[in-house]
Amino acid sequence: MEKESKPRQRAPRQSVEERRAMVVQAAIPLLVEIGPSVTTLQIARAAGISEPTIFRAFADKNEVLAACLAEVTDPRHVVGELAAIDPSEPLRTRLIALIEVLRAQGERTAAVVNAVSLATQARPRESLSEEDRTRFAASRTASYERLHAAAVAVLEPDAAGLRTPVETAAGMVLAIVMALGRGGGWQAGAASVTTEGLADLILHGVLASPSQR
Structure with a gap:
């Protein structure tokens, strides 16, 4: 006697917001790796969906790019990473962690x-809308303020010992x-800048201690 086959369960239907988020998360690494020539087919494959599924959430590739830009310029991820830095660690350790988080986010953005x-530039017809450009420009100040507040919280435990x-x-x-993130400053020239080296420079400056002069 043949076993009665169980009906195949369908995956839960995604909302448009969930589908958009999935596409954006798949697209960002491809934009970093491949650049502007990345196709919606490549994005779909990375997301594990069909290409037409992308266009059920986005009008066109241009709208995908706009969503990716909005995602990487949203400070919530980096603010969360900074909040996770242990305030009980020594100042140098926290400063290195702060620099590493900011550096990684800056390079990705x-x-x-x-x-x-x-x-x-390559496809003027697919350029971002003026509304998108205005929205991104307006969010810069708010984003910086959130990053600054998070950085202050990282340094706050040693505030009494700072000169400023x-x-x-x-x-x-x-x-x-x-x-440093602009124009490849981290790797400019023969002497690349390290997070540890930058942390020490910020903490101690460029002058040797009086006993070493």
Whole structure:
């Protein structure tokens, strides 16, 4: 007697928001690796879906790019990583962790922004809408303020031992890391900058101690 086969259970239907999030998470690494030439077919394969499924959530590739740009410029991920840094660790350890998180986020964001910019230049018809550009520009200040507050929290346990207010120190760290992230500053020249080296420079400056001069 043949066993009665059980009906195949269908995977739960995804909402449009869930589908969009899945596509964006698959697209961002491809934008970093491949650049603006990445296709919606490649994105679909990375997401484990069919290409037409993408267009049930996005109008076109341009809208996918806009969503990727919005995702990488949203500070919530990096703020969460900074909040996870153990405040009981020594200042140098926390500073290195702070720099590493900011550096990784900066490199990822720069790669996606560059890819989207190149795609815009290569295909003017697929350029981001003025509304998207305005929205991204308006969010920069708010994003920086959230990053700055998170950086302040990382340094706060040692605020009493700093030569400058902790808010100023956090702003300096952000400024230096962001500046290095532009134009490949981390790897410029023969002497690449390390997170440990930068942390020591911030903590101790470039002058030797009086006993070493």
